[in-house]
Amino acid sequence: MSEPLTRRTFLTSATVASVAISTLAARDQKTIQLAVVGCGGRGNDLGKLFSKIPQVVISHACDPDENRAKKLADDLKKLTGAEEGPKVVSDFRTILSEKNLDGILVATPNHWHAPAGILACAHGKHAYVEKPCSHNPREGELLVQAARKYKCHVQMGNQRRSYPKIIEAMQRLHKGDLGRVYAAKCWYFNARPSIGKGQATEIPKGLDYALWEGPAPHKEFRSNFLHYNWHWFWNWGNGELGNNGIHMIDLCRWGLQVDYPEKVTSTGGRYHFDDDQETPDTQIVTFDFPNKKTITWEGQSCVMHPVSQPADVIFYGEKGSLMIRGSGYSIHDLRGKEIEKVAGTDGMLTHATNFIEAIRGSATLNSEILEGHKSTLLCHLGNIAHRVGHALQCDPRDGKIKDDAKAMQLWSRDYTKGFEPTV
Numbered sequence: 036m037s038e039p040l041t042r043r044t045f046l047t048s049a050t051v052a053s054v055a056i057s058t059l060a061a062r063d064q065k066t067i068q069l070a071v072v073g074c075g076g077r078g079n080d081l082g083k084l085f086s087k088i089p090q091v092v093i094s095h096a097c098d099p100d101e102n103r104a105k106k107l108a109d110d111l112k113k114l115t116g117a118e119e120g121p122k123v124v125s126d127f128r129t130i131l132s133e134k135n136l137d138g139i140l141v142a143t144p145n146h147w148h149a150p151a152g153i154l155a156c157a158h159g160k161h162a163y164v165e166k167p168c169s170h171n172p173r174e175g176e177l178l179v180q181a182a183r184k185y186k187c188h189v190q191m192g193n194q195r196r197s198y199p200k201i202i203e204a205m206q207r208l209h210k211g212d213l214g215r216v217y218a219a220k221c222w223y224f225n226a227r228p229s230i231g232k233g234q235a236t237e238i239p240k241g242l243d244y245a246l247w248e249g250p251a252p253h254k255e256f257r258s259n260f261l262h263y264n265w266h267w268f269w270n271w272g273n274g275e276l277g278n279n280g281i282h283m284i285d286l287c288r289w290g291l292q293v294d295y296p297e298k299v300t301s302t303g304g305r306y307h308f309d310d311d312q313e314t315p316d317t318q319i320v321t322f323d324f325p326n327k328k329t330i331t332w333e334g335q336s337c338v339m340h341p342v343s344q345p346a347d348v349i350f351y352g353e354k355g356s357l358m359i360r361g362s363g364y365s366i367h368d369l370r371g372k373e374i375e376k377v378a379g380t381d382g383m384l385t386h387a388t389n390f391i392e393a394i395r396g397s398a399t400l401n402s403e404i405l406e407g408h409k410s411t412l413l414c415h416l417g418n419i420a421h422r423v424g425h426a427l428q429c430d431p432r433d434g435k436i437k438d439d440a441k442a443m444q445l446w447s448r449d450y451t452k453g454f455e456p457t458v
């Protein structure tokens with residue numbers, strides 16, 4: 036089960052308070068040193084965000100694309116005014132034994148998330164791992180095991196777990212403001228362009244493609260694989276479901292207080308463009324849980340919704356509905372009439388600070404990796420149902436797919452020799 040909300044709320048309030056306290060006490064604290072692993076758009080965001088926290092230093096910028104690592108190192112040096120900026124590193128594995136390094140911020144493509152997080156733990160380093168926390172279910176299980184075995188803090192980048200008004204909305208759902216809450220619906224819409232048909236081409240200068248591929252079986256480099264477009268190939272990504280669905284599905288799971296499903300169905304396909312993408316651009320996934328509870332997610336990658344926001348969540352209960360939009364929420368009666376609207380604020384910095392406070396021993400993680408794994412697993416199950424072309428029956432104790440060898444083959448993946456994650 037999800038953690039009781041009262042405790043989570045308390046801890047988050049404590050975290051907010053501790054931001055102020057940590058500012059005062061900063062001089063007495065050890066500086067936390069972190070490496071950004073993956074210096075794309077998200078790595079840049081994380082590097083800048085964590086640099087705002089007192090007594091936190093980004094000591095390394097790691098990326099097999101040296102232009103990206105150098106740019107982030109330069110940007111952070113300018114931003115912080117430090118005499119020395121972060122060290123530029125190609126292979127993050129070479130720094131994991133550095134004594135002063137406390138943790139890594141993993142913002143690589145998905146196929147590196149869990150392997151990097153597991154390696155970090157094995158070296159006694161904490162890990163903030165971007166969503167989805169794994170490329171396949173087995174990796175998620177291993178990441179949780181690694182966090183336990185090496186006693187490291189591993190937090191997933193599903194930052195809404197730290198948004199104050201979203202926490203409040205969850206608290207109200209859990210204490211019964213809507214009566215029994217039995218269903219949640221969420222969606223993600225975007226108007227992405229085609230990635231076209233790629234061609235075999237030279238690897239760009241400054242990119243160590245073999246390291247970029249790392250654990251994933253080798254594919255000859257093509258012009259439309261990276262950066263970013265790897266999301267749409269099963270070898271590296273998890274489609275829109277693992278890319279953006281994860282955020283809202285995590286909120287649905289939290290609000291409904293459910294863990295593992297008993298049935299997963301997926302409909303849809305690649306309907307919009309005729310290009311090289313493998314993952315669906317149109318997908319509707321339904322997760323049925325024990326005790327009459329359901330989550331539905333709709334993903335549209337190539338057309339915006341005419342009325343709704345790109346990503347919303349609605350909870351349905353005996354007394355009405357609760358809608359999460361952005362960082363706030365609204366409550367509606369059974370006829371849909373809005374009876375309350377609550378504005379929210381972004382909690383990204385709180386989420387980052389929560390990770391630091393956990394490392395310092397003064398907070399519990401808002402999105403401990405077991406919770407991140409459970410939500411990520413839902414995305415994997417949705418994609419497995421899509422790929423095998425039929426509904427999955429699952430064991431609600433651990434999400435394992437029942438009596439279905441074909442689907443269970445996708446529980447893990449093949450690995451390039453030397454990169455297999457082990458705990």
Ligand SMILES: NC(=O)c1ccc[n+]([C@@H]2O[C@H](COP(=O)([O-])OP(=O)(O)OC[C@H]3O[C@@H](n4cnc5c(N)ncnc54)[C@H](O)[C@@H]3O)[C@@H](O)[C@H]2O)c1
Nearest residue numbers: 072073074075076077097098100142143165192247262263
């Ligand atoms: N939490 C959020 O709101 C949020 C937002 C955006 C992206 N993300 C996640 O962050 C991740 C990165 O997204 P992006 O848009 O920056 O992707 P991107 O492809 O633009 O950047 C990924 C970077 O990782 C680098 N990389 C690959 N292998 C590496 C390795 N072994 N070591 C270090 N770096 C390596 C790549 O060269 C690239 O520069 C994705 O998994 C995405 O899901 C999360």
